[in-house]
Amino acid sequence: MKKYNTILFDVDDTILDFKKGEKEALTALFKELDADKKENIMDEYIKINQSLWRDLEKGKVTRDYVLNNRFYLLFQQFGIEVDGEMIENRYRYYLDLQHECIDGATELLESLYQNYRLYIVTNGVSKTQYTRLGDAKLEKYFKEIFVSEDIGYQKPAKEYFEAVINRIPDFDYEKSIIIGDSLTADILGGNRIGIDTCWFNPHKKDNDTEIKPTFEISKLSDFYKILDSNN
Ligand SMILES: [Mg+2]
Known part of the structure; x- marks a missing residue:
């Protein structure tokens, strides 16, 4: 399993x-x-x-x-x-008008969305995020899109993640992981609610914070390995 x-x-x-x-x-x-x-x-x-x-x-x-x-x-x-x-x-x-994808993003989402429940967790302006995801043709991969503007709190606030979790059916902390490029928003948020985290660090920056990701990758295609090795 x-x-x-x-x-x-x-x-x-x-x-x-x-x-x-x-x-x-x-x-x-x-x-x-x-x-x-x-x-x-x-x-x-x-x-x-x-x-x-x-x-x-x-x-x-x-x-x-x-x-x-x-x-x-x-x-x-x-x-x-x-x-x-x-x-x-x-x-x-x-x-x-801007919606350029990160290398490997479409391929990753395409190969994951039938086997995993994918959700968006983003700080930003709703209209901008929906427009850009739609224009990039990525919207279809996600069960739901949680934009901070709609939730009323932003990452890494616990309230933001609690609202998200409440809206995901049968959310299981043990079976959930967050992936993002920001230690202070994504990884800290994941730590606060107690789920695994994957820090996407394409420029291989040093982690000069106290925040500890569960995993770290520099290419999106490396995310498969994390999912596979935990199968
Ligand atoms: Mg980010």
């Missing part, structure tokens, strides 16, 4: 290449705003955005705060006052 029957998948930078899509959307946005010549604007945005999402994971700020203020804070650094919400809407328009 196989060990696992339920797999929780993160989306961004686990099955969809968010970093690539983000870069393309920002390039288009900054061009539209005539801001593409500003020095290091892309790197500055990434810095501000990452620190806001970290604050969100720690529960210090709300999701709306992050989305409505990241561009305001960015342009403030260049001495320009902007309507952060309006720019966020334009950014979202460009972001919704």
